Amino acid sequence: MLVQSVRRASKILQELAVAGPRLGVSELAERIGVAKPTVHALLRTLEAEKLVVQDVETGKYLLGPALLHLGNAYLDTHLLRTRSLTWADSLASRANEAVWVAVLTGDRVLVVHHAFRPQGTVQILEVGASIPWNTCALGKAIVAFTGEADREALLAGELPVLTGASINDRDQLADQLEQVRRVGYAVEDQESALGDAGIAAPVFDRSGLPVGAIGLVGPVERLLAEQARETHAILVREVARNLSRDLGAARTAGPRGV
Incomplete structure (x- = not known):
């Protein structure tokens, strides 16, 4: 009882x-x-x-209000968040964009750290934001490298639509996840909020499985501009690899050595 x-x-x-x-x-x-x-x-x-x-x-x-104290305690003791602070600040400085670090909770990603864009205007702290995995680069980066059974369960579950660009077609999402596994990073193009984009890569621990993801978020015209997109992707993958090693992951962490 x-x-x-x-x-x-x-x-x-x-x-x-x-x-x-x-x-x-x-x-x-x-x-x-x-x-x-x-x-x-x-x-x-x-x-x-x-x-x-x-x-x-x-x-x-x-x-x-007691939930706020519990939430703060969770963040303060979360290993990925504590280890990501320096790496996220470094990525934000190098890319001149905001950086989010997130973990997968059920079928949503939870933002556990937010490094502001260094030269940005007034920005809103997004720590604690919860977003459907299928609508953001962070979620796709994590799910692409989870175990096959978990990945299939998420694809078979509810796939919310937040904007006209959100993808809820299971076959299309499966193809996207396969692409993420090939290139080592995921992209979001206005799928969770109009005008916003994201580029994220998975973070692994010593088990070889993803414990979260780190990525850039910002206006689509700046983040996904033809000349900037590849540069951003390289930076994100590099920082994700370094953060993964900081968490004990082997150099070949991930199914394809990402």
């Missing part, structure tokens, strides 16, 4: 994170398939721990 309660509480937090920001008891009960009294009791417990808070005006619930 205790395990079931933990699972239900987790589902409540996930619904507030994805479908929120504010949901009532009835909405949550319907979404997670649990009786309203049970959901109400769980919400009271979560509220006592500051994992959720109740909006005074509407009576609906939203995520609480």
